[in-house]
Amino acid sequence: xxxxxxxxxxxxAAGVSVTTVSHALSEAHSSRVNAGTVEHIKAVAGDLGYxxxxxxxxxxxxxxxxxxxxxxxxxxxxxAGAMIQGAQDAASEHGHLLIVVNSGLDNELERQEIRALQQxxxxxxxxxxxxxxxxxxxxxxxxxxxxxxxxxxxxPGLSSVVPDEFGAGxxxxxxxxxxxxxxxAMINNEDDIPAAHGRLEGFRAGLARHGLQLPAASLVTSNPxxxxxxxxxxxxxxxxxxxxxxxxxxxQMAMGAYQAADHLGLKIPADISIVGVDNLELIADGLWPGLxxxxxxxxxxxxxxxxxxxxxxxxxxxTRVHEKVACPLVExxxxxxxxx
Numbered sequence: 001x002x003x004x005x006x007x008x009x010x011x012x013a014a015g016v017s018v019t020t021v022s023h024a025l026s027e028a029h030s031s032r033v034n035a036g037t038v039e040h041i042k043a044v045a046g047d048l049g050y051x052x053x054x055x056x057x058x059x060x061x062x063x064x065x066x067x068x069x070x071x072x073x074x075x076x077x078x079x080a081g082a083m084i085q086g087a088q089d090a091a092s093e094h095g096h097l098l099i100v101v102n103s104g105l106d107n108e109l110e111r112q113e114i115r116a117l118q119q120x121x122x123x124x125x126x127x128x129x130x131x132x133x134x135x136x137x138x139x140x141x142x143x144x145x146x147x148x149x150x151x152x153x154x155x156p157g158l159s160s161v162v163p164d165e166f167g168a169g170x171x172x173x174x175x176x177x178x179x180x181x182x183x184x185a186m187i188n189n190e191d192d193i194p195a196a197h198g199r200l201e202g203f204r205a206g207l208a209r210h211g212l213q214l215p216a217a218s219l220v221t222s223n224p225x226x227x228x229x230x231x232x233x234x235x236x237x238x239x240x241x242x243x244x245x246x247x248x249x250x251x252q253m254a255m256g257a258y259q260a261a262d263h264l265g266l267k268i269p270a271d272i273s274i275v276g277v278d279n280l281e282l283i284a285d286g287l288w289p290g291l292x293x294x295x296x297x298x299x300x301x302x303x304x305x306x307x308x309x310x311x312x313x314x315x316x317x318x319t320r321v322h323e324k325v326a327c328p329l330v331e332x333x334x335x336x337x338x339x340x
Contacts, residue, residue, distance in 0.1 A: 005050040014044040021045075026095075063313075067091050067306060068117035069100045069126040069149075070110065070141075078280055083150070086302030087126060094310055096123070114140040124309045126302075127151075132162045132195045145313055149305040150298075152194065152322060159308050161301045161323040165198025166205070168294040168327035169247070172275045173206025175292065175329060176245040180337040181273060185218040185243035187232040187253050196221075196249065199277065203247055224249055229256025237264050237272065244338035245273040251283040254291055254334075269336035279330045290332030297325040 011018045016037065024033045024041040033041075069087055084100060091098040099117065103110035117125060124145035127137055135151045137158060148160035176184050186203055189196040204214050220235055222228035229248055236243055237260055248254035254276030258268060266272050268289060276284065279295035304323060312318050 005048045007050070010041065010045045010048060010050050013048060014041050016041065063123050064121040065095055066097045066099060066120060066122045067124055067126065067309065068114075068120075068122040069098055069128055070113060070117070071100065071102050071128040071130070072105050072110075073102070073130040078282065082298035083128065083302040086299035086304075087149075087306045088302075090303040090306035090310075094306075096306075096310070098306070111138060111140055114138060118144070123313055126305045126309060128302075128305075131193070132165065132198075133193055145309060147305045147309045147312075150301060157320060159312065159320045159322065161304050161308070161325060162194070163296050163301070164324040164326050165195050166202035167324070168277055168296075169199035169202025169204075170206040171202075171327070171329055172199075172247045172277070172294055173203045174209075175275060175331075175335060176247065176273060177207065177210045177212065179245070179273060179335050181243075181245040182212065182338075183218075183241065183243045184212065184214070184245045184247070185220070185236050186214060186247045187229055187236070187249060187257060188219060188221045189224040189249040189253075190221040190228075191224070199249060218243060222253070224253055226252050226256040226259070229253025230259045231256070233257035233260035234263070237261060237266065243272070244340075245275070245335070248274065248276045251276040251278040251280045251291060251293055254293070255283050255287060258287055258291075269334050270339070273335040273338075275335060277327070284330065284332065287334075289334055292332045292334045293330055294327040295330050296327055300325050 007018055007021050011021045014021065020033055021041055024038045025045065088098045101113040103113060125141055126147050126149050127141060128149035129135060129151040131150065133151050135148065135153050137146060137148065137153050137155055146158055148158055150162060152160050152162060184207065186200065188200055207214055220232040222232040229252060233246065233256060236246060246257055248257055254274050257274050261268055261272050268274060274291065276291050276293040277296065279293045284291040284293050304325065
């Protein structure tokens with residue numbers, strides 16, 4: 001039977017001390033060792049097939065090196081992959097394992113899942129929501145290092161991260177005005193949520209910068225679905241002074257606007273330009289012509305949440321912040337200058 005390689009074997013083969021090997025292979029302490037030496041030690045460890053004993057390490061520093069991610073419905077949505085991938089990448093890069101649990105909006109199940117994570121001695125928790133909203137963090141998490149992902153909380157002791165909804169609306173307005181549009185409308189979500197308010201406020205601000213307003217008749221609200229977008233767009237596009245461009249709350253509503261335009265015999269973008277929010281590739285790439293849209297930064301938010309949690313674990317007195325991550329524009333072919 002082959003003898004298991006230990007840290008002393010790595011130190012001997014690398015020509016350094018055991019302490020140097022320990023620091024080099026520790027995400028928390030590798031900065032204490034010269035970068036070239038770290039790479040050399042990692043290469044030697046890899047050649048020897050050495051893997052650090054995470055359990056022993058955890059016992060020494062009182063850490064399990066496990067992070068829990070508690071979600072409501074994220075794992076059942078198209079956003080799951082990017083958000084969880086961002087969190088997982090950040091955790092892995094720093095020697096941590098990410099455990100994901102999903103409550104399906106069942107509060108009792110959520111409490112059970114949090115207790116299970118506590119029993120596994122997780123170092124901290126990412127409390128994630130499917131969309132940007134105001135939340136009350138469960139009492140079970142009040143005593144644990146926790147970061148709120150894609151939501152905000154009135155608890156001043158918790159950091160949070162959300163998309164820059166205002167910036168998304170502002171950038172959409174800038175795109176349409178830059179293309180030459182002046183009669184511009186918006187189809188917004190009828191729900192009373194931060195995303196709807198932020199995108200509308202940003203859109204108005206972007207228009208105002210160019211001396212334009214969003215008249216009441218140019219703002220229609222509906223449920224945030226394809227059908228909702230279609231019904232709202234039919235109202236806007238059937239008017240005598242129809243808009244030449246429409247900003248939609250999300251890509252699903254934008255798809256409905258596409259359907260309404262087609263029903264009325266309008267061509268995109270020749271007769272009407274349309275912009276969405278999300279960058280759901282199944283929709284944005286699937287529509288013809290492709291939908292220009294503001295991408296929600298799910299990967300970046302997931303990554304930020306884990307990095308912030310790790311920072312607060314190392315620095316318990318670190319300032320708690322409420323981060324807003326930019327929503328980049330993904331330009332396709334749904335925007336063009338107006339005919340008139």
